[in-house]
Amino acid sequence: MIGINIYLALIAIATLLSMYRVFRGPTTVDRLVAVDIMTTITTGLMVLFALYYQRMIFLDVALVYAILAFGGVIAFARYLEGGL
Amino acid sequence: MNALAAIGEILVLLGTFFYFLSALGLIRMPDVYNRMQTSTKSATLGSLGVLVGVGIWALGTDFGSIPWLTKTVVIAVFLLLTNPISAHALIRAAYKSGIPLWEGSVVDRYREHLEAKEKEKVEAPEGAEETPTEEGGEE
Numbered sequence: 001m002i003g004i005n006i007y008l009a010l011i012a013i014a015t016l017l018s019m020y021r022v023f024r025g026p027t028t029v030d031r032l033v034a035v036d037i038m039t040t041i042t043t044g045l046m047v048l049f050a051l052y053y054q055r056m057i058f059l060d061v062a063l064v065y066a067i068l069a070f071g072g073v074i075a076f077a078r079y080l081e082g083g084l
Numbered sequence: 085m086n087a088l089a090a091i092g093e094i095l096v097l098l099g100t101f102f103y104f105l106s107a108l109g110l111i112r113m114p115d116v117y118n119r120m121q122t123s124t125k126s127a128t129l130g131s132l133g134v135l136v137g138v139g140i141w142a143l144g145t146d147f148g149s150i151p152w153l154t155k156t157v158v159i160a161v162f163l164l165l166t167n168p169i170s171a172h173a174l175i176r177a178a179y180k181s182g183i184p185l186w187e188g189s190v191v192d193r194y195r196e197h198l199e200a201k202e203k204e205k206v207e208a209p210e211g212a213e214e215t216p217t218e219e220g221g222e223e
Binding site: 003006007010011013014015016017018020021027029030032033034036037040041043044047048050051054056059060062063066067070073074076077078080081082 | 093096097099100101103104106107108110111116119120123124127128130131134135138141142145147151152155156158159162163166167169170171173174176177178180181183
């Protein structure tokens with residue numbers, strides 16, 4: 001449990017860099033790519049929190065979040081193609 | 085028991101470092117195709133490291149048990165299967181909506197593929213029914 005501050009700091013830096021791309025991105029797909037990466041990072045963060053708070057139920061939350069993020073990204077991609 | 089916790093910590097450190105690299109690639113790359121290329125690959129590898137690392141790390145602690153490792157491996161396999169699919173769908177949507185390539189790009193295989201398919205359809209319109217179209221659209 002000693003090094004968890006390092007892991008949380010690395011995840012925070014990665015999220016901040018992705019937020020920069022979300023606000024700056026010249027096209028819509030750039031922003032969607034950044035949001036996709038942020039959902040992947042958030043899934044890893046939830047699993048880390050499950051270990052930190054010693055609650056196994058957070059793993060189920062992470063699994064459901066990953067499924068919903070996948071569906072959302074597929075829906076956005078279909079919408080951009082004009083097929084939805 | 086403590087060796088398992090050490091192995092898990094090393095894996096988690098590797099995974100979070102790959103998260104950082106993926107966000108860095110999101111900043112540094114010139115266009116949306118390159119950004120998706122680098123960041124999806126390293127984010128998938130980072131997720132594998134973090135999830136499997138947490139599962140092994142929990143085995144080394146006093147509250148951990150085998151279901152921790154099982155659940156994290158299930159989430160890791162799910163991410164490993166679905167991350168390339170979502171990246172592929174997003175990039176195809178980007179190409180279809182007409183976002184130009186970076187001016188330093190020299191290869192465009194997808195356009196060559198589309199042109200070859202178009203030429204084949206023009207030359208042999210009868211044979212077009214056997215080959216299923218790639219899009220599967222409603223039109």
